[in-house]
Amino acid sequence: MNQFPIAVVVGSLRKESFNRKLADAIVKLAPSEFSFKQVNIGDLPLYNQDDDSNAADTVKRMKAEIGAARGLLFVTAEYNRSIPGVLKNAIDHGSRPYGQNVWAGKPAGVIGVSTGPIGTAMAQQHLRNVLAYLDVPTMGQPEGFIQAKEGLFDAAGEIGPDRRKFLQGWVGHYAAWVKRHGSA
Numbered sequence: 001m002n003q004f005p006i007a008v009v010v011g012s013l014r015k016e017s018f019n020r021k022l023a024d025a026i027v028k029l030a031p032s033e034f035s036f037k038q039v040n041i042g043d044l045p046l047y048n049q050d051d052d053s054n055a056a057d058t059v060k061r062m063k064a065e066i067g068a069a070r071g072l073l074f075v076t077a078e079y080n081r082s083i084p085g086v087l088k089n090a091i092d093h094g095s096r097p098y099g100q101n102v103w104a105g106k107p108a109g110v111i112g113v114s115t116g117p118i119g120t121a122m123a124q125q126h127l128r129n130v131l132a133y134l135d136v137p138t139m140g141q142p143e144g145f146i147q148a149k150e151g152l153f154d155a156a157g158e159i160g161p162d163r164r165k166f167l168q169g170w171v172g173h174y175a176a177w178v179k180r181h182g183s184a
């Protein structure tokens with residue numbers, strides 16, 4: 001089926017990242033014509049404009065993976081009320097060289113989980129600002145501000161009962177958003 005390959009970008013490198021777990025759980029709630037690939041952003045060098053004409057292999061790989069996707073899913077941690085540097089670094093890489101912005105036009109969803117009560121709201125707002133500039137149509141509603149609490153994930157790594165209905169609904173809206181805005 002695989003009509004809608006989605007590139008998943010997780011804004012955390014932590015081994016036990018809640019955001020990676022959330023991304024894995026979201027994948028399990030998606031319709032069958034969607035497939036998801038987590039893009040590795042932990043092996044990218046720090047962005048340096050001097051390297052625009054001589055990109056590292058890891059940068060080329062990331063850009064190829066984004067280029068092949070029909071949609072984007074950002075699942076991000078919040079660091080100091082913004083997006084983690086590692087995520088901004090990946091976004092900057094994908095946006096250059098000038099005129100070769102690989103993110104442009106790809107419909108996106110933004111969601112995240114944090115230990116704080118605002119559930120990455122500030123990070124997501126900053127991310128939306130960046131994505132707007134990069135011409136990424138980003139789903140506005142429903143917003144997904146998730147707080148990491150006991151029982152968020154069950155033993156199998158699936159979303160626990162408290163947030164399951166909400167996330168199933170969120171994924172449904174996301175799938176519809178990608179179908180509406182993701183050109184073939």
Ligand SMILES: Cc1cc2nc3c(=O)[nH]c(=O)nc-3n(C[C@H](O)[C@H](O)[C@H](O)COP(=O)(O)O)c2cc1C
Nearest residue numbers: 012014017018019020077078079080081114115116
């Ligand atoms: C450098 C740093 C800054 C943080 N800043 C925030 C913050 O602004 N808001 C918040 O809710 N949590 C903040 N946290 C806590 C994170 O929500 C928590 O570490 C969370 O587990 C990160 O996501 P992850 O599990 O996917 O790595 C911060 C954590 C770190 C390491």
